[in-house]
Amino acid sequence: MTTTPATPHSARDRVEGPLRVGVIGLGMGSVHVEAFSRVPGVEVVALAGKEVERRTQLGEQWGIPHLLDEWADLVALPDVDIVSIAAPNSLHHPITMAALAAGKHVFCEKPLALDTPQAREMVEAAIAHDRVLEVAFNHRRRADVQYAKRYLDEVGIGRIYHSRASWKRRAGIPGLHSWFTSKRMSGGGALIDLGPHVLDSLLFLLGERRVVAVSAVAHGELGRAGYGAMDRREQMAGDSGAFEVEDLASALFRFDDGSSAAFEITWASHAVDDEDISIELLGVDGGVRLFVPRYASDDTLRFYRDVAGRPVEIAPDVHVPGGEHPIVIAEFIEHVRSGEWEHHRGEFALHRTEVLDACYRSAAEGREIRLETA
Ligand SMILES: NC(=O)c1ccc[n+]([C@@H]2O[C@H](COP(=O)([O-])OP(=O)(O)OC[C@H]3O[C@@H](n4cnc5c(N)ncnc54)[C@H](O)[C@@H]3O)[C@@H](O)[C@H]2O)c1
Structure with a gap:
């Protein structure tokens, strides 16, 4: 990725070059893996989840180099630009907060969060860290x-x-x-x-x-x-x-x-x-x-x-x-690439959670x- 954190909106160029995605979760997460893998210039480089057989099978199928048990190890990978969350609802908030703090963009399954205070924190963090936060409203x-x-x-x-x-x-x-x-x-x-x-x-x-x-x-x-x-x-x-x-x-x-x-x-x-x-x-x-x-x-x-x-x-x-997930994921990637992030901080999802x-x-x-x- 070519952007640096906190670039003023007006000064930001399009984000060119390869985008590397880490997906968390192996249920709906398998849909994310396929959809991201099919977007040109996007590569799924990491996958986390507890079901070892399923993880290995998806890793082999899509040629994913990093296969991990815990989400925190995926978020810590420096060569991940985007974290895609398809884990149980209670993990949406902690994963998003950690990923945004590490400078990643976040694509999150619905619901954004368990409650309004969590959702507000997530939107505020997306603004503070100047990253995209979007929810899968397929x-x-x-x-x-x-x-x-x-x-x-x-x-x-x-x-x-x-x-x-x-x-x-x-x-x-x-x-x-x-x-x-x-x-x-x-x-x-x-x-x-x-x-x-x-x-x-x-x-x-x-x-x-x-x-x-x-x-x-x-x-x-x-x-x-x-x-x-x-x-x-x-x-x-x-x-x-x-x-x-x-x-x-x-x-x-x-x-x-x-x-x-x-x-x-x-x-x-x-x-x-x-x-x-x-x-x-x-x-x-x-x-x-x-x-x-x-x-x-x-x-x-x-x-x-x-x-x-x-x-x-x-x-x-x-x-x-x-098959609406591929449309939503392609749009999310286009939002990241556009550099026009100010309406993509989870605001729509926040009102739904409220x-x-x-x-x-x-x-x-x-x-x-x-x-x-x-
Ligand atoms: N948009 C949609 O249409 C749609 C459809 C189904 C589910 N969902 C959402 O997707 C999310 C996941 O649902 P699901 O049906 O795939 O559930 P699931 O139980 O099938 O999958 C959850 C995954 O999270 C993994 N996980 C749990 N704890 C983890 C940890 N500490 N580290 C790493 N991985 C961990 C599990 O191993 C599992 O692979 C939920 O938020 C759900 O609301 C959305």
């Missing part, structure tokens, strides 16, 4: 979400006064009794796991209006009773082991422009919902509905409006090819929470 890169945004920008549906957004699963608790269901390691359940994607797509479609207040509830009944594992083989009869998080969260958001949104996330529920993502935008002159059952890639969008006095439904022909954190506080305290930044 769902907004779906072709249907992007097309809906184009429709809103080019055609519009009038003032959007209310929205409904949800991700609902019938039986989709990931890693029952793993780090996913430990409050200390995950920060929460369905809401912090699936919520960032739905919230990010919603705020993107709404043009980044700010949430100023939330009123939320959270329940963990099914997981505690041993129901709802994503992989039913994980589920033991009568099992009610360590399940410390919510499997359902429901919230009402108030935005800075007086509009509102109903938001619901479930990992598990005895209901018709299977693996359904839904975003409905209600505007004065029309509506938009994104409905993605079981990660469908076609027929997921509807636009509604009145034409010549009659209600009309428009079904745009949009195919979602899938909203989800406020939901947890609202649910715990049984009252509406106004966001501090509001």
Whole structure:
């Protein structure tokens, strides 16, 4: 890399030359390894994770020279320019802080952090160390979400006064009794796991209006009773082991422009919902509905409006090819290369963490929470 820390923004050139990446985590991390490896001029030089066989196999497959057990050893490598984090949520903050302090750029899986104080520290560190910090919001890169945004920008549906957004699963608790269901390691359940994607797509479609207040509830009944594992083989009869998080969260958001949104996330529920993502935008002159059952890639969008006095439904022909991580990672690399880092310090992710954190506080305290930044 050719940049030095704390170069004034206006004076910084494009970052040319090879960029060397270290990836932490071997689950979603394997997607990062492949996506970074396919970007021209980018090389994955280090990989960290605990599962030795998997680490060796990925190392051989992608020709990665440094294979490590602990993230701290990867962050300490001088020949790493970028640290890519796909480790349990509780490690996002310590890894990011260490990587930024060591002068690395950071690409981090959602959620940015466990809570608002951690997220603020991370954004402040990215600014102080003059490095890029970006979060993997891959769902907004779906072709249907992007097309809906184009429709809103080019055609519009009038003032959007209310929205409904949800991700609902019938039986989709990931890693029952793993780090996913430990409050200390995950920060929460369905809401912090699936919520960032739905919230990010919603705020993107709404043009980044700010949430100023939330009123939320959270329940963990099914997981505690041993129901709802994503992989039913994980589920033991009568099992009610360590399940410390919510499997359902429901919230009402108030935005800075007086509009509102109903938001619901479930990992598990005895209901018709299977693996359904839904975003409905209600505007004065029309509506938009994104409905993605079981990660469908076609027929997921509807636009509604009145034409010549009659209600009309428009079904745009949009195919979602899938594989959005490579798009997000290629964009992240372009942001690093551009030298224009000032809008890439994790600010978008920070607001998403503030909203989800406020939901947890609202649910715990049984009252509406106004966001501090509001
Ligand atoms: N953007 C998305 O669509 C998406 C999808 C799935 C997961 N994720 C996120 O990715 C992250 C990882 O989730 P996952 O499903 O891959 O989990 P996982 O349990 O499959 O993988 C976690 C990895 O972290 C490694 N790890 C744990 N402690 C470590 C340490 N001290 N040093 C080095 N490595 C360590 C583990 O060995 C493992 O390889 C989570 O934050 C999750 O929210 C995002």
